[in-house]
Amino acid sequence: MTNALIVIDVQNDFCTGGGLAVPGGEDIVTDINAMMDDYDAVILTQDWHPSGHSSFATSNSGAAPYDMKEMHYGPQVLWPDHCIQGTRGAEFHADLRTDADLILRKGFRPAIDSYSAFFENDQITPTGLEGYLHNRGITDLTLVGLATDFCVHFSAVDAANLGFNVTVWLKACRAIDLDGSLDAALKAMQAADVSVKP
Ligand code: VGL
Ligand code: ZN
Numbered sequence: 245m246t247n248a249l250i251v252i253d254v255q256n257d258f259c260t261g262g263g264l265a266v267p268g269g270e271d272i273v274t275d276i277n278a279m280m281d282d283y284d285a286v287i288l289t290q291d292w293h294p295s296g297h298s299s300f301a302t303s304n305s306g307a308a309p310y311d312m313k314e315m316h317y318g319p320q321v322l323w324p325d326h327c328i329q330g331t332r333g334a335e336f337h338a339d340l341r342t343d344a345d346l347i348l349r350k351g352f353r354p355a356i357d358s359y360s361a362f363f364e365n366d367q368i369t370p371t372g373l374e375g376y377l378h379n380r381g382i383t384d385l386t387l388v389g390l391a392t393d394f395c396v397h398f399s400a401v402d403a404a405n406l407g408f409n410v411t412v413w414l415k416a417c418r419a420i421d422l423d424g425s426l427d428a429a430l431k432a433m434q435a436a437d438v439s440v441k442p
Contacts, residue, residue: 248285248382250361250403251276252389252396254340255291257326257333264326266391268418270337275416276388277341285345285382287373289361291327291395292334292349299357300325310422317366320357321422327351348373360398362406374406384409388416397429404436411439 254276256262259269280286293299301309301322309324327334329352336342350358350371358364361373377385385408387400396417404410412433419426433440 245384246284246380246382247384247386248287248377248380249276249279249283250385250387250389250399251286251288251340251344252361252387252399253289253291253327253391254337254389255327255333256335256337257291258390259337262326263333264324264420266418266420269390270339272388272390272416272418273337273339277339279386279388279413279416280341280344283386285380286343287346287348287361288336288340288342288344289389289395289399290334290336290347290349291351292329293327293351294354295325295328296354297328297351297357298355299323299351315356315365317356317364320365346376348376359395360402361395362399362402377408382408384411386411386413388413390418392417392419393421393425393429397433400433400438401436404433404438409439410437411441413441415442 258266296303301307307322311322313320356364385403400410400412
């Protein structure tokens with residue numbers, strides 16, 4: 245068994261004062277740093293959008309943040325601007341350890357969003373992470389980070405469907421919780437055989 249810790253999107257824009265602040269986002273940093281020494285590999289993901297990304301409400305005339313839009317790949321939440329490439333908001337939280345093996349960026353294609361660390365929101369375009377993990381012989385994944393109900397949720401379900409043994413550790417995650425999205429995410433993760441630990 246070879247295990248990896250995958251730290252999802254612990255970036256300034258998802259912390260207090262950020263463009264898409266997740267309540268308590270920064271509170272998980274200390275626990276995540278402490279966990280890193282217990283894994284064979286540590287991977288950080290970084291939400292990394294070009295300015296004017298199609299998932300931003302400001303890129304869709306007449307739209308307000310958190311409206312839904314039907315994209316060519318399915319329904320998409322329209323977000324406040326966040327994690328724009330090269331900005332301070334896209335940087336990792338200053339206290340997060342970045343001595344990781346791999347930093348995987350996602351969401352860089354202008355016309356498609358990417359919640360999952362494995363596939364973009366069309367569910368087909370791969371990020372390459374599956375191949376990286378298989379090449380390194382990694383079988384077991386623990387996921388932590390932001391946000392529980394979006395990027396952690398979709399990454400965990402994809403990982404389980406790809407055959408990895410997946411644990412999500414909620415004490416080191418925080419949620420956006422939009423219209424019951426946290427409840428739905430917890431159910432979807434359990435249904436996909438993700439082990440959800442408090
Ligand atoms: C995320 C919404 C938009 C996340 C990223 O990291 O959960 N959520 N972009
Ligand atoms: Zn994003």
